[in-house]
Amino acid sequence: MKEKDNIKNLPGGKDKRNPFSVPEGYFDNFPAKLADRIQKEHPPEVSLKSRLWDTIRPQLALAATITAFAVIGYFGFRSFMDTSEEWLSDEMITSYIEYYQYEFSDPYLLGLLAEEDFDFEYYPEDYGWEVSDDPDLYIDYLYQEEVDLYLIMTEF
Template sequence: MNKQTNLPTPAESRGHYSVPEGYFDSLEERIMAKIPEETPEEEVAEAPRVSLWMRLRPIAYMAAMFVAMNLIFRAFAPKTAEDKSVATAQTEVSSEDEYANYYADYGERMTAVAGYDSYYNALLSDLGTMTNTSFTTTR
């Protein structure tokens, strides 16, 4: 832990950050010697021609997107009154036989309910006698 480090003296430290003498005097000439005197002019390449499809593709994609949105909206939108009236007009057409069958079924259900009523009345009368007897025995 108590290790002693040898730090350089200030004079030694300045030596690391110094530049050789006369370095900046000849720097410009050395850089200019590395650059060629005349640069050849490069031919500018023509931009490739853009086809008609490449220009119209974003517009076609946008049109397809709007068509898809319209179809999705129509699929999930509630039906209008005209659509509903057509559907109800078709369901209202019935024959006399259908009416007769409906009322026959209705009559059968009513007689079945009347049978249930008599059953429940019998149960209630039995329940009433049971409660009356229980009250009489406890008194």
């Protein structure tokens, strides 16, 4: 009879104990289980920018490495090849000439040029010397200077 009364009063009654149960620790473990499933089925979306960056990053790294090697190689080779010569800037050359300009005399310069086997044209007029078309004058000069005519003829 008591059971009948309880049944009659069930909707809105007091005995509303949940008759279902779950495996032990189910609610403690559920968030982790769900997170695993989400990670597998729906990995976080990567933006287009990130994907593009991920794609080109290895190529960029390779290009940067090659460029670095090329630059190092170029300067290394140049440095190796230039050990016997000193590289002077235009300013340094100008200063050097300005400093030594009074040290240079014509004979000194001619001597230097002759030493360096430098090909140059010699114009006596540039030095204020008179030039004559009379060959006898030259022969007399060479005779006075005791230059061997035979030697001149064989050389020229």
